[in-house]
Amino acid sequence: MSNRKAELETLRADLKVRLSRFEAHQHREDGALDKDFEEQASQTQNDEVVDSLEVETREELAQIERALERIENGIGDECESCGEPIDPRRLQVLPYTTLCVDCAED
Template sequence: MSNRKSELETLRADLKARLAKYEAHQHREGGALEKDSEEQAVQTQNDEVVDSLETETRRELAQIERALERLANGRGGECERCGNEIDPRRLQVLPYTTLCVECAEQ
């Protein structure tokens, strides 16, 4: 179980670093928009992509935080919905999952 916790903590650190990069991009820490309107269009498109990536990263981070919380409470291997044990193979593939296969498919 501690191996899973370590993996989740590593994933959490990676996601937080990724979020910092996305936020830096959104705050134009690399500089203002280009003066050329075509370049501005490309940069604006990039902003939309970064927004989507940031949203997805925040969702994944929330899942990891939830899984770590459940591990700390001694319920990390138990399905959040039905209470059955989550298959260890599923936890290897998706260490942040809190649902067994059956409940996730519903």
Template sequence: MANRQSELETLKADLEARLSRYQAHQRREAGALEKDFEEQASQTQNDEVVDSLEAETQDELRQIHHALERLARGAGEECEKCGGQIDPRRLQVLPYTTVCVDCAAE
């Protein structure tokens, strides 16, 4: 369990750093849009991609926070849908999962 918690904390820190970079990009901390219209169009298109990446990162962070809360309560390896044990191999691949493979397939 301590190893999984450490994994989740590391993943959380990485995602928070990534989220910070996405938000800096959206705030144009590197500078305003280029004056060239074609370059502006390219930058605006990049903004849409960054928006999508930011949303995915925030979703993954929510899942990690939820998994950490469950670990703290001692329920981190128990499926929150059926109450059975989550296969350790699944937790190794998806350390922030809170459901067993059978419940995830439903």
């Protein structure tokens, strides 16, 4: 399980770096919008993509935090819905999952 915990901690660090880049983009730390209208339209469209990516990243980060909390409590390999063990192969593919395959499908 410590290998999974280390992997989750690495993922968490990567996501936090990604979030800081998204926030820098949103605060225009690289500069204000271009004066050219077409370029502004392109930059605004990029903002929408970055916003969507930020939402997805925050959701994934929350899942990782939840999985780490469960590992710390000694229940990281148990399905939080039914209490049965989560297949180790599933945990390899989705290290932040907290549900077994059956419960995830429901």
